Amino acid sequence: MKLTHEQAIELHGFNNLTKSLSFNMYDICFTRTKEEREAYLHYIDEQYSAERLTTILKNVSDIIGAHVLNIASQDFEPAGASVTLLVSEAPVELTTEEVFEESPGPLPESVVMQLDKSHITVHTYPEFHPDEGISTFRADIDVSTCGEISPLKALHYLIRSFETDVMTIDYRVRGFTRDKDGNKLFIDHEISSIQNYIPDDLVELFDMIDVNVYQENIFHTKCKLREFDLNNYLFGYTKDTLTPDEHIEITERIKLEMDEIFYGKNIV
Template identity: 65%
Template sequence: MKKLKLHGFNNLTKNLSFNIYDICYTITEAHRKEYIAYIDEAYNATRLTQILTDVSKIIGANILNIAYQDYDPQGASVTMLIAEEPVEPTGGTQTEAPGPLPESVVGHLDKSHITVHTYPESHPHNGISTFRADIDVSTCGVISPLKALNFLLHTFESDIVTIDYRVRGFTRDVSGKKHFIDHSIQSIQNYLSKDTLKAFEMIDVNVYQENIFHTKMLLKEFELNNYLFGTGEDALTAQDAKMIKERLRREMLEIFYGRNFVAQAELI
């Protein structure tokens, strides 16, 4: 690919933001509390810091500062300021292809950050518990943060994922011409691995003229035992299993489509 000769530093800001949802059914109040405690331990601030540290290695960044916090009663946050590494980027960092899992990719970065916030939550009445992680990777420079997407999706167990990628601002070439994007992109899906593409239903909503790209993902496979915490399907009556499946499916579709369903027919 022909390199773009720039005047000074590449000032484009590339922002990847996405939400990952894990859905679970907890039959008793004790199971609900155990699930929230399990999530809080599995994705505490120390574990999240390690995940973001791995992301910084993938995109070739130096870590300048880390702030992290576990919250009471639940949840955690990590914010990481990052800057460029003093190395030349390798070829292919701008191509539409899945990122590493997790071999290193290097590139110039500055005035950049990575953040994650977690939100364990439960429905007050119907047994549904959810875990949401909000992740933001923002970079200035030649590399797209989409190169870290494949790694992050394989790190978190997820049933629904919503992804937003936007290139903002502009940079100038040596002749003074503005460039509002410095790489070709047709879809976020082109940055996902084959196993992810196979496992999820996906919808794109892209505004190419504004350099805005949006992809929603819903896990295809639905095995009830994967969604039960503290029990198994063999311990349920056929009627209870049917009811739980309907509740779980409704929760997943409402999150995926971003609206509440008021009638069972809307779920079909």
């Protein structure tokens, strides 16, 4: 049994369903030398420092209508950062229809919804191939909420906040709440695909695959950029400085890296 904006179901107590969004993004760069790799990692550390990540998570908190109770952040040596926000409920100001609508969420503005004890975290993982060449930056963001609002409403903003070549997105609803007659409700909104929470202009940029287990309220979407411009993957120089053979080799290596991340397996 589900709650929708067409069904004014009165709950017995608080809506204590747990909704968890895991958003993983990957940025790929070709670095020919140790110096280029170190320069790229330095750029990533500045671009996605604990301070900037904290700002992003605060904006996520605003979008889902939460009050920030506590912030823990840390920049790591030689690279990487982590931020965790503990958030609590805020007053409800959106309509019931806006709560349950399967559509992209807003960018940061004055949006307030109902939550209980919840958290938002981000961890970053810069890494590189042992033979040089490929450097990869990964950011993992988890948004866990209790109450009416779905963390999927923050997905639109998160995608626009990171330069991403490949994304994997997981969403799951856990637990149950009860209506006034004691009947269990295992999900409180309709959802057919995570893609419906991504604006059309962003959907057009990616090839996407869904793997959903509807009976378990588990939803998974993988995304890979469609257009490929080698200049976007070179750090400190452009493709016109490459020989034809270098152009082909580097393109193949970057596309292989993207495909292996997208499909989740080594390709030989």
